[in-house]
Amino acid sequence: MNRSVRTLTIGGAAAAAMTLLVAAPANAETEVGEPDSFTSAFTVMATPDQVIDNDGVATPGQEGATGTFDFRINSELEIICYDITLSGVSGDYESPAKTATHIHEAAAGQAGPPRIAFPNPVDDGTGERTSSGCLQGPFTTGVTSDAGSDTGEGFTLAQIEANPAGFTGDSHTVDFAAGVVRGQLTQVPVGGVDTGAGGAANASTDTSALIGAGAFGALGLLGAAGLVAARRHRRQES
Numbered sequence: 001m002n003r004s005v006r007t008l009t010i011g012g013a014a015a016a017a018m019t020l021l022v023a024a025p026a027n028a029e030t031e032v033g034e035p036d037s038f039t040s041a042f043t044v045m046a047t048p049d050q051v052i053d054n055d056g057v058a059t060p061g062q063e064g065a066t067g068t069f070d071f072r073i074n075s076e077l078e079i080i081c082y083d084i085t086l087s088g089v090s091g092d093y094e095s096p097a098k099t100a101t102h103i104h105e106a107a108a109g110q111a112g113p114p115r116i117a118f119p120n121p122v123d124d125g126t127g128e129r130t131s132s133g134c135l136q137g138p139f140t141t142g143v144t145s146d147a148g149s150d151t152g153e154g155f156t157l158a159q160i161e162a163n164p165a166g167f168t169g170d171s172h173t174v175d176f177a178a179g180v181v182r183g184q185l186t187q188v189p190v191g192g193v194d195t196g197a198g199g200a201a202n203a204s205t206d207t208s209a210l211i212g213a214g215a216f217g218a219l220g221l222l223g224a225a226g227l228v229a230a231r232r233h234r235r236q237e238s
Contacts, residue, residue, distance in 0.1 A: 021056075028078040029116070029152075030133040034081055035074045040161045041190045044069035044169035046183035054111045059178040063090045064152070067181040069155050069169035072105075072190075075157040081134040086121050089129055089180050093120045098142030101131065101171040105155075108165070114141040115159075120171070141189040160185065 046069060048061030065088040072081040084101060093100035099117040106112025116139045119131035139152035160167050171181040 028140045029137055031189040032079060032134050032136045035077055035079050035132050037192050038072040040073045041188050042071045042185040043188050044166055044183040044185055046169055046181035048181050049151055051179035052111060053178040056111050060135055061176045061180040062089060063228045065171045065181050073157045078137040078157055081136055081156055082118055084121050084131045086129040086171060091175050094174040094177060095172045096143055104168050105166060106168045114151055117141045
């Protein structure tokens with residue numbers, strides 16, 4: 001499997017502002033290859049109606065836009081693999097963080113700090129914006145907390161596994177600074193993802209989660225798991 005190394009960058013005035021606010025961290029996330037197994041998997045169905053601002057006020061994103069954020073985690077190695085697709089999104093990205101696409105620690109309807117910054121999805125030639133890869137912590141966001149540290153400092157992927165509903169995926173643009181789309185993390189079965197090693201940690205379907213989601217929700221969760229497997233297969237062939 002061939003994988004190019006990408007760096008997380010922002011440009012222009014935003015980059016200059018970040019240089020003033022945050023010194024480059026001594027340790028930051030590294031783009032790595034996909035591990036042989038995962039301890040958990042999650043999906044986000046992001047929509048503009050779920051966006052809120054930093055005060056927790058509903059601030060709808062771009063009408064008609066949608067986002068799918070699929071995450072596979074190996075919390076023992078502190079690796080998160082991501083497949084992000086944004087549809088119907090226009091305009092340039094903008095965020096005080098070092099990229100504009102994040103996982104925030106925030107429950108539904110609440111604001112919260114970014115914990116991981118992902119490479120922004122780019123147009124794949126079909127009009128959709130996509131981004132895929134794997135990052136290994138420790139994680140940094142380029143945003144400074146009230147305590148004066150980076151909001152990624154001290155964060156671990158085990159925190160997502162312990163409370164996925166307490167985390168959200170989103171992306172931000174110039175015209176929709178609060179977020180163009182947003183959605184909460186929902187756990188999906190690792191067994192639905194082709195990890196190459198069986199994903200034994202959580203290979204069975206979480207039936208309680210599927211029942212709670214209802215019939216359509218269950219199909220959505222299983223479909224998301226299958227989508228991740230298909231994307232991974234395409235990357236292996238490239």
